[in-house]
Amino acid sequence: MRRLNFTLDLDTIALLEKLSTQYYAGNKSQTVRAALESLAAHIGHDGWVITGYTPMQLDTKAACHSCGTDHPEGDVLFRPVFERGASPEALPHIPAEVWLDCSGCVEERLMA
């Protein structure tokens, strides 16, 4: 263990006091550790992340990869574009299966 010295503004100090009192019996070191672990989990890991979508008109019927809804020939679904990046949802490999999402699922993902 090492003692670290850093500066926080008053709002952050109040937040730290509130969280440590509420959840960690007033232990501020434990609170900061939990906050950092939560941040690390939220930032995510390296892998392949969806950075955009390419619209595709179906020449045969297909199902949405995310919600499973069937779509007839002629409907427009969206194929994800993968790039290297970090995210909680990052995939270790580019999926080999056919991946087409419906507009509803694409909108939901982009809003998240």
Ligand SMILES: [Zn+2]
């Ligand atoms: Zn869908």
